[in-house]
Structures are given as C-alpha cells and as structure tokens.
Amino acid sequence: MDINKLKNLNAFISLTSAVKTGETEPAGAITYALADNICTTELKTTCASFMLKAYQPPFGSSAAQKLKEKGALLVGKTNMDEFGVGAWGKSSYFGAVKNPWNEKHTAGSGAAAAVAGGAVTLALATDRWGELRQSAAYCGVMGLKPTYGRISRRGLIDCAPSLEQLGIIARNIADLASALETISGNDPQDPTSYKGDVPSYTDQLQERVRTIKVAVPESWADAPYMTKEVKEAFANGLGRLNKTCFQVETVALPHLRQSLITAVIIGAVEAFSNMANFDGVRFGLRAKGNHLQEMYRLTRTEGFSSEIKQFLTFGALISSGNYYNDYFLKAQKMRTIIKKELDQCLQQYDLILAPTTPFKAPLLGDGDNVNNESLLPDSAASYTAAANLAGLPAMTFPLPSPGTDRLPTAALHFTAKAWDETLLLQTARLLENEQE
Amino acid sequence: MPEFETVIGLEVHVELLTDTKLFCGCSTAFGADPNTQVCPVCLGLPGGTLPLFNKTAAEYTIKAALALNCKVTPTIDFDRKNYFYADLPKGFQISQFFHPMGKDGFVNVNLNGENKKIGIHQLHLEEDTGKLSHIGDIMSSPISSVDFNRAGVPLMEIVTEPDIRSAEEARLYLQKLHSILCYLGISDCKMEEGSMRCDANISIRPMGSTELGKKTELKNMNSFRSVYRGIEYEVERQRTIVLSGDSVIPETRHWDEAKGVTRAMRSKFVSADYRCFPDPNIPPFPASAAWVEKIKDTIPELPDARHSRFVEAYGLPPYDAEVLTTSKEMADFYDGVLACYNEPKLASNWIMSELMGLLNAAGLEITESKITPAALGKLLELIGKGEISGKIAKSVFEEMFNTGEDPALIVEKKGLTQISDADTLHQIVSKVLAENPQSVEDYHGGKKKALGFLVGQIMKETKGQANPQLVNDLLQEKLRD
Secondary structure, three states: OOHHHHHHHOOEEEEOHHHHOOOOOOOOOOEEEEEOOEOOOOOOOOOOOHHHOOOOOOOOOHHHHHHHHOOOEEEEEEOOOHHHOOOOOOOOOOOOOEEOOEEEEEOOOHHHHHHHOOOOOEEEEEEOOOHHHHHHHHHOOEEEEOOOOOEOOOOEOOOOOOOOEEEEEEOOHHHHHHHHHHHEOOOOOOOOOOOOOOOOHHHHHOOOOOOEEEEEEOOOOOOOOOOHHHHHHHHHHHHHOOOOOEEEEEEOOOOHHHHHHHHHHHHHHHHHHHHHHOOOOOOOOOOOOOOHHHHHHHHHHHHOOHHHHHHHHHHHHHOOHHHHHHHHHHHHHHHHHHHHHHHHHHHHOOEEEEEOOOOOOOEOOHHHHOOOOOOHHHHOOOOOHHHHHHOOOEEEEEOOOOOOOOOOOOEEEEEEOOOOHHHHHHHHHHHHHHHO | OOOEEEEEEEEEEEEOOOOEOOOOOOEOOOOOOOOOOOOHHHHOOOOOOOOOOOHHHHHHHHHHHHHOOOEEOOEEOOEEEEOOOOOOOOOEEEEOOOOOOEEEEEEEEEEOOEEEEEEEEEEEEEEOOOEEEEOOOOOOOOOEEEEOOOOOOEEEEEEEOOOEOOHHHHHHHHHHHHHHHHHHOOOOOOOOOOOEEEEEEEEEEEOOOOOOOOOEEEEEEOOHHHHHHHHHHHHHHHHHHHHOOOOOOOOEEEEEOOOOEEEEOOOOOOOOOOOOEEOOOOOOEEOOHHHHHHHHHOOOOOHHHHHHHHHHOOOOOHHHHHHHHOOHHHHHHHHHHHHHOOOHHHHHHHHHHHHHHHHHHHOOOHHHOOOOHHHHHHHHHHHHOOOOOHHHHHHHHHHHHHHOOOHHHHHHHOOOOOEOOHHHHHHHHHHHHHHOHHHHHHHHOOOOHHHHHHHHHHHHHOOOOEOHHHHHHHHHHHHHO
C-alpha cells in the first residue's frame, strides 16, 4: 500500500524516515502505526495538540517497544482528536481525519483510517470510553480494548487514567491476536499492570469453542441519536448469528444507560487533574506571562483547543465545592453499581452484545451544526463506556452491510469477563470464518 | 483585664530518610546540583507519571504511627491534592487525604514535672515539592528558578489536636517529637536544613470558653527557638487585637526571625479547593497485621520507656534521666558506660558535666566523640578503685577527649597513678612540715586555714598524685603529735 494514497485522509501526523525515503519494508514484516499520544523516542509525540506540537519524549511506550523488539516496523504516528478527547476527529490541531470509505465522513481516528486504508497491518490507540472501538466501527475494522491492566500504560499520554488504556485495531483476527500476545504482560514500570500470565492467544484461536451464551441488553436500541439504519443492521446481524455457536438471550441491564454520563464525569475530573502538568514550566508550549499565573493561563489558553478547555473546565467544575458530592461522588458510586451489574450478568453469560455505536461515521461538519451542549459526539459511547468503567475486555467486529454511501453501517460490540480476551478473539474468529 | 487561653495545633512535616523518592528511583540525597536527581516520574512528564510506590517510606511512616500511639490504617492508599504552583511538577500532590496512615495517637510531654498528653490527630505520607529560589524578595525578583531534586521526596506530616496551650508546650512537644523520630532513625529531623518543618495554628479565647477563636497559621519557623518566639509574638499580637475590640483576621502569617515579628503573607491566591480524589494510578496496598507487627518489632526502646528504666533500674534523678534520654545516641552512650562499669550516678555526673561540657565547647555531637563508652567506663573504674584521684581523672578525661587514647595508657604514660603508699606519703608530709614551720605554728595557733595551705604544698610536691584522703589523715595525725 502506498502510504501517500492515504495522505488526503490526514491519517498520519508524522512518518518514520523508513517510509519517507521510500525504503521497501522487509518481506513479511508486520507494519504498525501508533496514535500520537503514545510516546516514541524516534518521532515526536504531539497528542494532536498545539501544546505538544514539538514535544519529543525522552522515553517510549512499553507496549510499542515490545512490537519493535518482535521486528514489527513503525510506519508513523496517527492523527486523533486532541488528547484523544472525542471520537469525532475534529478537535485535532492537524485537522480532521477522513474516512477511507467516504471522505465526507469522519474516520474517528487516524489509527482506524490507517488500518482500514491498508497503510499498516495494525495500530495501537487509546480507548477512554470507547474511542478506539467507535473509530474501528466507523472504518469497518476490528478493535479490541483488553482488560484494564493487560497492556502496560507506560508511555501513554492519557487524560483519564482509571478509564483509559491501550488497544489494538486490525483488519483480521490473526494479526490482532498475535499483536495482543506480543504487547501484553506485566510491566514493573506500570503499577496498574496485571501480574498474571499472558495466554498464547494465537494458539487458542484455533481451539473449538463450545456454544457461547450471549446476553443482549433489552435497552440496546435506546441510545440517544440511535439511527434506524443501525437498528436494522444490528437486528439483522443478530439474526444471522450461527445458532449452533451462539445462544442469544435478552437481559435487563438497567444501569447501562448511566454508563456514558458516569464515564464522562469521572473522565473529566481525572483529565482536569491529569493534564495539570501542562503548565509551560518543564516541557511543551510556554506562553510569555508577566507572572506565574499569567504564564499558566496564557499557556493553557493558547495550547489547548476549545474542546479540551471545555472538557477540563467541566472536570474542574464538577469536582469543586458542592458539585463534588452531587456529581463526582455519585458518578463513582454509579461506577461500582455498573461494574457489579456487568459482573453479575457475566456470571450467567459468556458475552454481552450490543451495537458498537448508535450511528455510523458522522459527516465531517455534523458536530458544527449541533450546539456545544449536545450529547451527539459523546453519545457514540453509549454502549462502549461501560467496559471502561468496569475494566472489562471489549471488542468491536464489523458487520458486512455497507449502505449506498459505502460506509460500514453497524458493528457488533462484545464485552467479556475480566481477562477473557481469548473468548473475544475466538468469537471474532468464528464470525470472520462465517463471513469468508 | 480579661484572661485568655491560648489554643495551638502544630503541623509538622518531616522528610524521611529513604534512599529513593516516594514514587520513583531518584536519589533523595541533599545538596546535589539542581535538577540532577529527577526522572520522567518526578518531573511529571507526559506519559511518564506512573508512580511506583516506595514500600520503605510506608514502613517508616507506620513505624512513626506506632511510636506516636496511633491506629494504623488497614489499607494504604493515596489521593491527589490538585493545585497549580511552579514547584509542583504534576499540578497535583500525591498525599493521603481520605485514609491517613495513622490516626488518634498521642505524645507525652513533661510539663514542670507533670505529664501532659498532646493528642495526634493524624499522620500521613505525601510527596515533597520542588524548591523555588528568587533573587531577593519573591515579589520583586525578575526571575525565579526551580529545582526539582526535592520533588517527590517522601514527606510525613504529623498533625496534633488543638491541645497545646503555650509556646513552651509547643516547644516541649516539638522536642519530644524530634527525639522520638530520631530514636526511630527515620528522619534526620534537621529544622535548619528543612528536613523537619513546623507550622502552627494559633488562636486565643476567653478563659473558660469552649469555642475556638479565629486562628492564624504561622509559617517559616526554622528552629525550636523560633517556634517558641514566633508563637509568643503571635499570641501577644492577637491579645492586643482582641483587647482593643477588633477581631483577628484568619490568615497565613510569616515569622520574620531577624525582626522578631510575624507578617501577613502577601498572597495572590484565593483560598484553594483541592478537589482531592483517590489517585487512579496507585492501586491500594494492604497493610497486613503481620507486616505491621513486624515493623513494630523493629522499634527501639523509646524516650519515655528509657526514661522510666533509667529512673527505676538505675535510680537516677528524673532530671538526669531526661537529659540523658533526649537523644538516643546519648542514652546509648550512657548504657554503654554502665555496661563496663556499673555506677549509674557517677556515670551520669561525668556525662552531664564533663562530657557534655567539652562537646558543647567543641561544637561536637555525641556521635563525634573520640571517647568511647567503654573508655569512660574504664576511667570511672580507675577512680572507683582509687587508682587516680578525681582531679587527675579530669585531666586524663581531657586527654582522652582530645586524642581518644585509653585512660589506663594515659595514666601510665604520664605516671599519674595516685600515691596511696603510706610510707612514701609519710616522708613527703614530714618534709613539707619541716619546710613550713610558720604554717604549723599558725595551725596550732588556731588558724585552721593553714591546713589547706599545707595540703596544697603536699599536692604540689606530688604533682597532684597524692591520695587526698590519705594526705588529710596523715597530716592531721602528724600535727597532733
């Protein structure tokens, strides 16, 4: 794939010198891209923000390092919403990313566009309340967010540490399983990293799976801005599931609909705190100010987009004074309830299945037509956010039902028990086989 | 004139003596070149702020919590205290807001012979900040520099209940706390170097009132003495305000050591809302009963226990016990002397007058003394056995202090052994009497002072080595003849 063909998609922020000089890649090498909030020593890491436009991290991401050691070839750093806040592709300092299937629509992220467009075998990106899975769905590729702690977060410039983690986007399940096996495992540098063993995902892909018990929440069609198109495509997809492999039942998950607002509140408060280090003192942009406070104010005013500032201000507000108890504390309690609800459901079922997003890839510019208080951009995370709140592994699998606009219409979103990525991969393999 | 009661609570920050910082592997050594002991974690670099918890710091804090009679938390977790300042790399300080390491403890202080318990509200672990430096005054300095070597050094904060009633009590509490922490060996507690810092919350109220008055927070006191002076000044200032009918403005005030006054700090910042919440990057760490018990076993005998032992087992006066147990090293030294020669009061006298006197004059710590406990024990034994006189012993002691030599060697080398041989002394006494007939006559004439002169002559003759008791006996015997 000629990387230059992807140029008009605006999928990459920077490319490695190997690609720039047109050097041919070693035969059989796995190529990969990294979202530009994953630190690398060879390329700048900008988080698609003016704040970090020239930032060169002194160390690289542990996960990316493992891919490199395996002989995979880094192609470049992909474009994204600034600091990964949003799945719209419009807050990037470097401009929006276009969907490879239809350039009038968003790709959600450069990582998904690069994989869907064939520029790389796979990409690593972050998932805070579903951005990785949403953009994979918009672009018709697979996206996995593993269990919280499965992949080291070292070297990830995150904004919401308790929700956000690295995930993988790929076109086929073999590549995805192999990448997961490579980058998983304990990292002593990450205190939240899981100490358990990493299963050999590639071997387990071949294993025969017993009948998988699937729970579909009865509220699956209730998300705000749910489109008729997605409803039909998802119902269709459900109907086509192989009855010998999948046993599908509808279940009540009454708190699922609270997961979006819960994740937004917790994410915003954590981001307000986590991004306080962008103060112009030690790295990144520094605006001139007559005194310290002014330097802070101007640095953050100039360095961040209005989307980020709105998000951080929201986080500052709901963690202050009385709002702390009324919103932030309640959100933390709701998080516990949601986690319990999902865990209980997953004691009886192997997987929870819902649409990945309530709508297909929005038109670029759609976000401009709604007022700022609209939930439209965030409502994309209506089904994905719960897995982040509960730390569970979740995966999106594309349905083969493009409309006349060539865009993927809907995708299946599976959530599994903690540490059971294996079942997600095996499920995806079954679906992949059916489609072939 | 209405009577007032002073109400004081102290917040003491203590840097822990761990080799590395609280959440990264950087060195905590004092005095390195600016920004040479830093890494992505303690600098708060993007993508690098995953904190790796230093278990030794927790151990030290639990040790202190136990020594201060606190209840220890069953789970160690950390919170973020969010605020912007140039010395705070991450824009938040990792601290323990919700679950402090220890709670509800106390410290005993000796108040004019009476014991008073000062309540410990809580004790918690947090990160120290970096250090700002300015050219002259902060407000007029054209630039400010920041050194992050200190950022992330483990800091323990100990907060008292508002139990302290005077500047003197505050000083006694601080000295006791200092002593306990030094015994534990978890901090070097140097107020001058900032490894122990004290802030005081001060208010006054009419005697008998149970309500708290408006308080001020006093900062920048860099010695026990300045804590005392600062509080004294601030209490008097508040009294004057209240007596004049005004009310105290609640504010942070700065102690000016040179001018001996407190000043309101010019602060541009509105009172902060720290938005504390559990740090999502630090998993809770269980403080198991077994682990806490193991830590408890490493706590040495503390000042109070040692004081009781010195009084009860050695029969020392409480004053001696107090002086000797204030520093662990001094108390260890004392125990060491007794292990060699068991005369508690004799040893205490020598340490408190001779040894402390010479150490003070030379500006040395007990740990720097060339005299070992065993050597002092030997010296006391020489006195006890009558081999040298007390007076000679003092000169031997001085020699030991300067050279660290063994007392027996000094005595032998200089021929200082006491002359206790009656025949030898007999001859000398006869000689001196023969040479001083006038004094003998004076003595017989009733001038008892003449005796002293004759003793002096004998001592001169023997270079001070004569056994004074024997000289006295012999002289009186001869003069009676």
